[in-house]
Amino acid sequence: MYDILTNIFGNQIVAYIIGAALPLFVWILPFVLFAVLGERKVSAHMQDRLGPMRVGYHGILQTVADLLKLLQKEDIVTPAADRKLFNLAPYIVFLGSYAAFAAIPFSSIYIGSGIEVGIFYILAVSSFVVVGILMGGWASDNKYSLLGAMRSAAQIVSYEIPTAIVVLTLVMLTGTLNLNTISQQQTAYFWNWNILGGAAGSGITQILLIPFMVIAFVILFISTLAEVNRTPFDIPEAESELVAGFHTEYSGMKFAMFFLSEYANMFAVSAIVVTLFFGGYQSPFGYLGNSLGIPWLIPVEQLFWFLAKGVFFVFVQMWLRWTLPRLRVDQLMTVCWKYLIPYAVFNLLIVGIISLL
Amino acid sequence: MMKPEEIFELLKQKFDDKIIGFENELPVDSYIVVNPLAIKEVSKFLRDNEQLKFDSLMCLSGVDDANEKKTKDEEGNEVIEKGTLSVYYHLHSIELGHKVNLKVSVSVDNPNVESVESIWRTADWHEREAYDMFGIVFLNHPDLRRILMPEDWEAGHPLRKDYKNPEFYNGMRVPY
Amino acid sequence: MKKYLKNTWDGIWTVLIGMKVTFKHLFVPAVTIQYPDVKLPLPERARNRLYVNIDDCIGCLQCERACPVDCIHIDTVKGLPTDDLGTTSNGKKKALWVTKFEIDIAKCCYCSLCVYPCPTECIYMTDVYEFSEYKRQDLIYNFSTLTPNEVEQKKINYEKFMAEKAAAKAKAAAEKAAAAKAKPPVDPNKNNQKSE
């Protein structure tokens, strides 16, 4: 793909910007607009409310209006804040979540960067977020922000471990770090998905693998949830304790950047879960393009399936958020170190043994 | 279950002149009037005595009796007999189910009452409130600060009957 | 170990139960409404903005006295015997000009204590609840229908009337005094007590 673009623009960097950065940004922005509205609507309906109804049909343009409002707001930097870090922090946070999108395969023909170490890259680059949050919390010179940022750092760093172990499990089964390859392995029908033991091929091993893959999925889902600071793991911004946590002092567009990155992150981790366990961009029922004999339809279908699955998991995240209370900071660590990690390691061992059979 | 009269007799025997009297002309509640500086001893006795066991202080309220008297002596000079502030204690025994009320009265000039905070911890805030509102000083209270009014309120104690609203508080007009 | 597994199970199971509950509610119709577009009907006893039917007011000040926050201010001037003040709807004859009937609705606490004592039921609470204003001054409602000029006039009339009356009285008193000279004096204390 990039060869053609390089030929057209004569410069590899420009080609990558046009080919990867731009389309992803074009996806993230509308997605966030949609997701913020979706969150509000989901929460509203779960709580027997109507939610935003004023702007557009059933409030469909509410987020656009909010964004316009945020753009117009005064940019406040508290006098005691560390100006440089304070201003930089939201962009670093967004950068982290944005960069993670590069290695996510949206379709068999579209992936920002088809690097071989895809999943590894995502894990690495998404921890960039911690730096931003710490910066923001420290630079705000606010006790609530500082507490929030410290909690957040501890949380994200801890939850990388169960994530990594589960990813390791999958890598062990699939034998590759490349997300595109992992997606391709789960092709055609849903019984080939990793959640149903698809990575192990077919036969008795596949059946044996199913419960352990489900456990792996649950662990991955929980720990990625914690990494994006969503309820029940939203203690960095626990509004009843720390007002708004690390972004207490932020307003206007910088606050919007934190928001943007939170929702972008939600999709990013859903995409990882989908790619690792739910067949990535693969359709569960075979392709319409194949049966109709229209080859160009297949990538479009793949894009559809990928986004649909991703959005579904974003919905599940919202669903959880509006159902569950929040954990306490030490309980959060307990869940990670005493529950998720032992289960994940145990699971890794069992999966290893099964795959040897 | 003991009647307030019986409790009064008991206390009178035990504490003699520290118990000043028994007010019972009132239609509903009656009061055992206690010496303000002996209230702590009496309270401790009331709480710990096996027959009484007043383990709960329901309410502690300060009152400005507004009984300042102006009389003229023989030479025609005005003599002001200062009024009193009172503290009412409403006690109740959860275990035995009886109630008794205590009352202490002190002069406005020298409003010192022994604190019962160490007997019933609930008295802590109630006493602070009485101090805040009436200026009754509770001796040996660990943290006697204003509680409801701002700590820098200088216009006096608002629930006294002779209290006047100040014109300004920290440069802000008080009456709206 | 058993506790450990039970904790894990409890954690997952109760979360799933909670998710079931919230999922069900996705399909329950909303209980909220789009407020300014849709409004719920108010019950007939609704207590909102005060209204005074000034035609029925006899200026008895009962509501002013009942108000716990002193938000009602009424001034009255006595009517002259020659004035026709009309009657209230329940047949009471009015004797006072209500020159000022102000309700500071910003102070009103909607307790409706003023409503009960009114003998003519002219002050009552309506079901109007949207009456915010940009200026605080606009929240003082004046129910008196008399213009300031009229009020002045009434006052002057009354004073004039009183002055005339006083003059007449003085005259009468002087005549009486003159007439009474022959009679023995009356106990002055008795008179004093009456005037009190």
Place this chain on the structure above:
Amino acid sequence: METKTLKTEELILNMGPQHPSTHGVLRLELELEGELIVNVKPHIGYLHRCFEKHAEAMTYPQVVPYTDRMDYLASMSNNLGYAIAVERLMGIKVPERVEYIRVIMAELQRIASHLVALGTYGVDIGAFTPFLYCFRDREKILSLFEMTCGARLLYNYIWVGGLSHDIHPDFVRLTKEFVEYFRPKIVELNELLSFNKIFIERTANIGILPLDTAINYGVTGPMLRASGLKWDLRKNDPYSIYDRFDFDIPVGEGEKGTVGDSWDRYFVRVQEMEQSLRIVEQAIDQIPEGNVHEAVPKRVKPPKGSIYSRVENPKGELGFFIISDGSVNPFRMKVRGPSFVNLSVLNEISKGHLVADLIAILGSTDIVLGEVDR
């Protein structure tokens, strides 16, 4: 470096008066060591509206709207407490019908107040949805009140000697419907919140209030019952006609942790709602005929004297200490607000917990600042 130059200091964190979870304008001055609480100093008075001073300038019926504004989530109960105090002082006996209606109103109010307590407790812990379910049901109760007296929050309904209005003709039917409707909602709340593992983890064994401390601090209401004492003024010092109804006093049993922890305080309230429903159910069928204005005195002028009268409010023992000098204005009116007393125990029970636990403890004490400051 010498050791004495290495100075560690405790972090002073001001929580409130504008903080999302201080339940009003309460300021807590926290001394923290990391996130551990060393000391909590509540600063109150931000909502002080001089109720007691006002009352001295009001006539007795005029005080009623002011009592509404103390515990504004349980105005009916405040009205009731005040009315009973003045009635006792004057020796008024109110008609049966009034008593029944008062009990129904007070119990519905108890449910409404507990719903707010439980819902906001959910928000404190981080679960937002139960809050709205609770408010939805509370609105139904408020609608019943509005139908009866015209106001949703500050009722001025229970007067000295009677009621402001008789009940609406539809009231009995709608109340029965509400009782039917509400029973399953408690189950739903339990499923969603009470027995949620995370919620239990957050609240069990947090802020344990032992019984002797509770009594010594004068703590009353659900907080005292959660500490394990079967103490309810409706049963132990019956007022109105509560001795005619059959209901239980739920107490904390330490089911999920220790007796007297936050979860117990929470769950006692849930169970109390069920008991209140039972009382409403019994009372609604027995309302006798009568005139609710019969015993309302033309002029409320109690004899010289004083009274301390207490009732069981949703939050605890609400006491009115009234001294009358024989005029139409009270000479002194002191209110013993349950929230005021219950809040004073906060420092005692939150030492050594985390900041997040403080929120849980504060939520479980269920204070209303309108009553703390009066």
